[in-house]
Amino acid sequence: xxxxxxxxxxxxxxxxxxxxxxxxxxxxxxxxxxxxxxxxxxxxxxxxxxxxxxxxxxxxxxxxxxxxxxxxxxxxxxxxxxxxxxxxxxxxxxxxxxxxxxxxxxxxxxxxxxxxxxxxxxxxxxxxxxxxxxxxxxxxxxxxxxxxxxxxxxxxxxxxxxxxxxxxxxxxxxxxxxxxxxxxxxxxxxxxxxxxxxxxxxxxxxxxxxxxxxxxxxxxxxxxxxxxxxxxxxxxxxxxxxxxxxxxxxxxxxxxxxxxxxxxxxxxxxxxxxxxxxxxxxxxxxxxxxxxxxxxxxx
Amino acid sequence: xxxxxxxxxxxxxxxxxxxxxxxxxxxxxxxxxxxxxxxxxxxxxxxxxxxxxxxxxxxxxxxxxxxxxxxxxxxxxxxxxxxxxxxxxxxxxxxxxxxxxxxxxxxxxxxxxxxxxxxxxxxxxxxxxxxxxxxxxxxxxxxxxxxxxxxxxxxxxxxxxxxxxxxxxxxxxxxxxxxxxxxxxxxxxxxxxxxxxxxxxxxxxxxxxxxxxxxxxxxxxxxxxxxxxxxxxxxxxxxxxxxxxxxxxxxxxxxxxxxxxxxxxxxxxxxxxxxxxxxxxxxxxxxxxxxxxxxxxxxxxxxxxxxxxxxxxxxxxxxxxxxxxxxxxxxxxxxxxxxxxxxxxxxxxxxxxxxxxxxxxxxxxxxxxxxxxxxxxxxxxxxxxxxxxxxxxxxxxxxxxxxxxxxxxxxxxxxxxxxxxxxxxxxxxxxxxxxxxxxxxxxxxxxxxxxxxxxxxxxxxxxxxxxxxxxxxxxxxxxxxxxxxxxxxxxxxxxxxxxxxxxxxxxxxxxxxxxxxxxxxxxxxxxxxxxxxxxxxxxxxxx
Numbered sequence: 001x002x003x004x005x006x007x008x009x010x011x012x013x014x015x016x017x018x019x020x021x022x023x024x025x026x027x028x029x030x031x032x033x034x035x036x037x038x039x040x041x042x043x044x045x046x047x048x049x050x051x052x053x054x055x056x057x058x059x060x061x062x063x064x065x066x067x068x069x070x071x072x073x074x075x076x077x078x079x080x081x082x083x084x085x086x087x088x089x090x091x092x093x094x095x096x097x098x099x100x101x102x103x104x105x106x107x108x109x110x111x112x113x114x115x116x117x118x119x120x121x122x123x124x125x126x127x128x129x130x131x132x133x134x135x136x137x138x139x140x141x142x143x144x145x146x147x148x149x150x151x152x153x154x155x156x157x158x159x160x161x162x163x164x165x166x167x168x169x170x171x172x173x174x175x176x177x178x179x180x181x182x183x184x185x186x187x188x189x190x191x192x193x194x195x196x197x198x199x200x201x202x203x204x205x206x207x208x209x210x211x212x213x214x215x216x217x218x219x220x221x222x223x224x225x226x227x228x229x230x231x232x233x234x235x236x237x238x239x240x241x242x243x244x245x246x247x248x249x250x251x252x253x254x255x256x257x258x259x260x261x262x263x264x265x266x267x268x269x270x271x272x273x274x275x276x277x278x279x280x281x282x283x284x285x286x287x288x289x290x291x292x293x294x295x296x297x298x299x
Numbered sequence: 300x301x302x303x304x305x306x307x308x309x310x311x312x313x314x315x316x317x318x319x320x321x322x323x324x325x326x327x328x329x330x331x332x333x334x335x336x337x338x339x340x341x342x343x344x345x346x347x348x349x350x351x352x353x354x355x356x357x358x359x360x361x362x363x364x365x366x367x368x369x370x371x372x373x374x375x376x377x378x379x380x381x382x383x384x385x386x387x388x389x390x391x392x393x394x395x396x397x398x399x400x401x402x403x404x405x406x407x408x409x410x411x412x413x414x415x416x417x418x419x420x421x422x423x424x425x426x427x428x429x430x431x432x433x434x435x436x437x438x439x440x441x442x443x444x445x446x447x448x449x450x451x452x453x454x455x456x457x458x459x460x461x462x463x464x465x466x467x468x469x470x471x472x473x474x475x476x477x478x479x480x481x482x483x484x485x486x487x488x489x490x491x492x493x494x495x496x497x498x499x500x501x502x503x504x505x506x507x508x509x510x511x512x513x514x515x516x517x518x519x520x521x522x523x524x525x526x527x528x529x530x531x532x533x534x535x536x537x538x539x540x541x542x543x544x545x546x547x548x549x550x551x552x553x554x555x556x557x558x559x560x561x562x563x564x565x566x567x568x569x570x571x572x573x574x575x576x577x578x579x580x581x582x583x584x585x586x587x588x589x590x591x592x593x594x595x596x597x598x599x600x601x602x603x604x605x606x607x608x609x610x611x612x613x614x615x616x617x618x619x620x621x622x623x624x625x626x627x628x629x630x631x632x633x634x635x636x637x638x639x640x641x642x643x644x645x646x647x648x649x650x651x652x653x654x655x656x657x658x659x660x661x662x663x664x665x666x667x668x669x670x671x672x673x674x675x676x677x678x679x680x681x682x683x684x685x686x687x688x689x690x691x692x693x694x695x696x697x698x699x700x701x702x703x704x705x706x707x708x709x710x711x712x713x714x715x716x717x718x719x720x721x722x723x724x725x726x727x728x729x730x731x732x733x734x735x736x737x738x739x740x741x742x743x744x745x746x747x748x749x750x751x752x753x754x755x756x757x758x759x760x761x762x763x764x765x766x767x768x769x770x771x772x773x774x775x776x777x778x779x780x781x782x783x784x785x786x787x788x789x790x791x792x793x794x795x796x797x798x799x800x801x802x803x804x805x806x807x808x809x810x811x812x813x814x815x816x817x818x819x820x821x822x823x824x825x826x827x828x829x830x831x832x833x834x835x836x837x838x839x840x841x842x
Contacts, residue, residue: 051691054839073695081691087684089599090408090485092581092589099585100595104692125580129408129484140688153691 002029002065004151004182005050009059012045012206019045021206022059027184027199029150032177034197035186036287042206043186044084047155050184051081064151077106080144084156084186086136088128094139095124101143113146119168133160145172152176152183158192170196190283200283202290209290214283221281221289222255225264229271239264303567306420310428314402318432325394326440329387329465332782334447336383339792340375347373354381354518360624360654365505365617366661368535369520376453376461376540384461388534389501391440391469395433396476396493402429403477405486412571426477426566430559433473441466457540464534467551471530472497474558481565484574491606498610502617504532509621530554592694592702599680600673600703604710607669608717611662615718618658619725626651626730655722655743656807660785662718663747663802666711667754671777673707674758678769681762682842696836704759704828711751719744742809749820750801754780756827763834766841 005027012020020042027033037043048054050063052072061068066075088097098117102108117124120138128136137160144152158169166189173183173196187193193200194214201211210217222243227233233252236245241260246253250271256264261278268276281289315322344350350373357363357370370381403426406412412425445462449455476493483489507526514520526532530551537547588594677700680686689699719741727736757776761769783792784802797803801823804816 048687048840051687053687053690055837072690073693076691077693079691081688083684083688083691085684086688089685092598093583095583096581096585096589100589101688101692103585103590104592104595104689104694106693124583127581 003027003062004029004064005033005184006062007046007050007059010046010049010056010061011058012042012049012054013057019206020049023203023206024208024211025201026211027182029182030177030180031198032173032183032185032196034193034200035184035203036188036193036200036283037203041203043203044155045206046203047081047153047184047186050153051076078149079151079153080105080147080149082137082140082144082152082154082157084159086140088131088136088139090127090129092128093125094122094128094131094135097128097139098124098143098146101140102146105147105149108143108146109148112148113142116142116146116172119171120165134162134165137161138165141169141172145176148179150181152181154183155186156188157185158187158189166192190287194283202287204290210286217283217286218280219258221286222257223261223278223280224253224255225261225276225278226253227251227268227273227277228275229268229273231271233268233271235267236264239267303421303423304427305424306418307424307427307431310415310420310424311431314428314432318398318401322394322398322432322436325390326436326443328778329390329394329440330443330447332390333379333383333387333444333461333465334451337375337379337448337451337453340378340382344378350378351518357381358513358518358520363657364509364511365502367508368504369508369511369522369526371519371538371541373518374453374540375451376448376457379448379453380461380535380539380541384465384534384539385501385504385531387444387465388468388531389497391437391465392472392497392500392531393494394440395437395469395473396479396497397490398433398436399429399473399476400480400486400489400493402432404480404483404489407571408484408486416571423563423566426480426562430473430477434470437466437469437473440469454540456543460537460543460545461539463545463548464537464539467537467548468530468534471533471551471554471558472500474555474562475530477562478558478565481562481569482574491602495606500529500531502613503529504535506617507532508535592689592698593705595689596702596706599676600706600710603669603673603676604706604714607665607710608714611665611714611718612721614662614665615721616725618655618662619722622651622654622722622726623729652743652808652811655740656805657785658722659718659743659747660802660805662715662744663751663805664781664785666714666718666747667751667777667781669714670707670711670751670755671758671773673710674703674755675762675770675773676707677703678762678766681766681840684842687840690840697832700759700763700832700835704755704832708752708755711755712748715744715748715751716741739809746809746812746817747802747805749817749824750780750784750805752824753801753820753827756824756831759831760827760834761831763831763838766838 003026005025007023007025010020010023010025011018023042023046025035025046035043035046045054049056049061050068052068052075055069064075064078068075088094092100095117098113099108102113120142122135122138122142128139131139137157141157144154152173158166161169170192173185177183183196185193185196197214199211199213200217201208203209229250229252232249233247236242236247236252236254239260241257242254242264244255344353354370354373357367368381368385371377406415406425415425416422441459441462443462444465445455445459448458448461472493475496476489479492479496480489483492503525504522507523507529508520511520511522511526522532522535526536527550533547533550536544538544589598686699690696720737723737723740724733726740727733730736754777758769758773761772765772780800780802783797784800801820804820806812806816
């Protein structure tokens, strides 16, 4: 499988601040790749490097087989970008801005443009200064998806959108992936990432701390289990990989490392299990596990 | 106790904190300009005879009075008023309008007002705080001008009257800007409207002085009545060092009271973020002309260009029509010529050429001002983040910045031509040789082009090399080059220092032109511009 984005060991400093500190990011062609991290982790800086707006200080960056700094213009014909904070020219209308971006990118599909304007319920005759945040965001989304390009780079694209528009956005992403396009989606909305993404990279302080499919990430974390048995449950705390045990005679709740799950289930059968429910870790839990210490520190 | 003005003091402190560098620089620069001009009078016109000679020329040369003032006498103080006071009032006007809009409409446009308005702050607090800060700045300016002039040995009464006149003009313009900030939705439009008011006030005052009555003594004059319509006219009607008519101060103060009352009334009746001049729906599709970096640059620049072009044409009409009056004077008065040459700041042999060279120097300053403003628009696009979305498309950096440079430069070239043709048309229509005059004056105008372009090259180089401070540095270079250039002789600046300004190297007439300065300045402009473009390709975008 070919790579749409191939970043390794990326370093970017601003003065004394090391914004990116050896970041790795690999996005395969045709996948939707989630890009997660708290504010200030370096997501937008990475995207700006990928767009050739900032210059990498060290590391290798490859985008659609080219160098994003050197081949910026040629590469940009093949990608569309939605920033998280869309800043438009106050005296241009939304319709004008969409056409302008399309034209600067090398053309857009007029029918698709009109259809997207309908779908996102955008009034293209209003001046940009009168748009709300969500409406400015829609302008950038319509402009991006009205172009048929190989790669969509979306930096928190749905901030400010209502749930209906969020659904319309997810539909757009599915449409382009059905046609084999690649999407890099930076987001804070876990449900969005879980719904759309094939693989996820989690960054922290300018480094990639985790990357893989959601299933792979789940494998590295714990599953919560709640069990009701006929006989009193004992000895759970002695098992390896079992945590947060709370036993009340025949009822127990605990968390278990995903790799130990099978063994623990075998152990439980001796107590004659009547009901059992287990929940795989949500993306949010995976995410919080990596930043748990930060949250503790903040408290 | 909560009222519509709750929180004003806090917001005023915030405004002072934000302006802690900007306002002091304005105040000190304006006062320093006044002090510099005052101290130069003694060396430039040492004897009574020198002064009488120059004033006699001035009162007969309406074109010069537009840039000076109706003379009131030959004392040091009176000569200072004649030479610089109107310019000081003009600058105080710009300081005030920019500051008022910055702390009102600009906050509203960026959404800061919304966050502030959601706290325990009254509806009118923001406007009240802005006006309080600007009034305070003008009071400080008035006191500083008074102190520096008195310190220079002028009579204290006249010194403080001059300071008060400048400060009061600034205060009047603050009120006008407060109204402008209620009318428009964008800070840019409000600034444009307020700046147009300041410019118009200056021009009305200038014309009123140009068409004033000469007194029987032949060197003092009273302005025509329109002077009383202009806040800058009021500064001069105060007659510092010539009677100190303090009661005239009531006019700017009444103007301030009426305009601020109107602004408060308008502010109380409208929603946050909206203007009284509402937006109409615009096109749902972009026209073909907009599509592309050049089209976008043109769209962003055309409003600025039109505003400046109107100013240039109006100016050209005035200059062309008074050209005739000047020529009549030259026919009748032989010794006028030498002095005119001096006042014009040029070294021309032909007196009419000197007059037009002086006018073209001022036009060149206007055109350079346009060009700097237009080029800095590119920097504003970058710092606001809008350029990121553009450069994320298949638009290269050279194409984007080049688009702005091409539109701005073409605009400047067109405006110089417009100035030359307008003056030539009006002057030639009565002086004869219409075609020849147009050709001659257009050529005179284009002599300024290399100097204007040098400043433009510097602007491009600065915005590429030192983006964060490029705005301040470029405007500083602009101010320096016109203070040292066209106005340099007025302040008695030594020739070696004047040489820093590109405008000091402009020949006064096509016949005077030598290739060396034109080639040197064109080469410098090109080198700076290319260095800027090359650097911009290599650097990070800076917010």
